[in-house]
Amino acid sequence: MQWRNSEARWGLVAQSLHWLVALGVIGLAVVGLLMQELSISPTKVKIYALHKSVGLTVLALVVLRLAWRLFDARPPYPAGMPAWQRRLASLTHGLLYGLLLAMPITGWLYNSASNFALRWFGLFSVPSISAPDPELKALAQDLHTWGFYLLAALFAVHLGAALKHHLVDRDATLTRMLPFAGRKETP
Ligand code: HEM
Ligand code: HEM
Numbered sequence: 001m002q003w004r005n006s007e008a009r010w011g012l013v014a015q016s017l018h019w020l021v022a023l024g025v026i027g028l029a030v031v032g033l034l035m036q037e038l039s040i041s042p043t044k045v046k047i048y049a050l051h052k053s054v055g056l057t058v059l060a061l062v063v064l065r066l067a068w069r070l071f072d073a074r075p076p077y078p079a080g081m082p083a084w085q086r087r088l089a090s091l092t093h094g095l096l097y098g099l100l101l102a103m104p105i106t107g108w109l110y111n112s113a114s115n116f117a118l119r120w121f122g123l124f125s126v127p128s129i130s131a132p133d134p135e136l137k138a139l140a141q142d143l144h145t146w147g148f149y150l151l152a153a154l155f156a157v158h159l160g161a162a163l164k165h166h167l168v169d170r171d172a173t174l175t176r177m178l179p180f181a182g183r184k185e186t187p
Pocket of ligand 2: 174
């Protein structure tokens with residue numbers, strides 16, 4: 001597979017970043033929802049720390065992904081796709097990118113406003129992005145929760161669209177994002 005995107009397929013870099021971020025976000029969402037139910041223990045503290053470190057890693061990967069996107073143009077939409085569907089796809093992708101930035105940033109803000117120390121996988125300290133502030137803490141927590149609901153709804157639309165392209169339209173939208181799927185060169 002080639003590194004860069006072509007007219008017909010997503011390249012290795014865009015695919016790797018897409019699937020790493022997708023895996024990270026799904027894992028973070030499941031752990032984020034479950035970890036709050038745990039009773040206070042050293043394990044709970046470790047799981048919170050892991051959630052935060054993986055979340056910051058996702059932030060770095062999303063920034064890298066957006067930078068790569070500027071350098072490597074995405075493959076065009078399928079030729080016969082109606083204009084309203086292209087607009088909806090662009091809007092959904094834009095909102096997904098916005099939330100992929102907003103989720104880790106609100107988590108980081110929540111942590112900073114709570115005055116908790118933050119270390120990336122225990123290796124180095126991550127600076128605070130705000131002074132301790134109870135009101136900001138509550139706001140960041142709400143934004144982190146509501147951002148997740150919006151992200152989950154958009155993800156459902158995203159997955160539904162990918163499956164519709166594959167099963168109903170029978171075009172290459174899904175397979176060209178999959179590393180091992182048969183090469184279907186017509187977009
Ligand atoms: C893409 C990245 C992230 C996703 C998808 C994500 C997702 C979630 C979800 C779904 C929850 C449960 C929300 C709720 O039920 O109220 C949660 C909670 C939490 N997240 Fe994240 N998170 C991300 C990044 C981060 C980062 C980078 C930090 C901190 C540096 C962080 C800190 C927290 C904390 C402290 C909680 C617990 C909130 C509470 O106890 O009320 N998250 N996260
Ligand atoms: C099983 C889950 C997933 C499937 C099957 C899937 C499938 C796809 C496909 C086929 C594309 C290419 C769309 C096109 O050519 O226009 C795409 C792009 C994209 N996906 Fe996913 N995806 C999944 C999970 C996720 C998750 C969890 C996120 C983030 C929360 C995400 C965010 C994006 C974004 C932002 C793009 C736009 C890429 C760009 O234009 O730069 N995907 N996805």
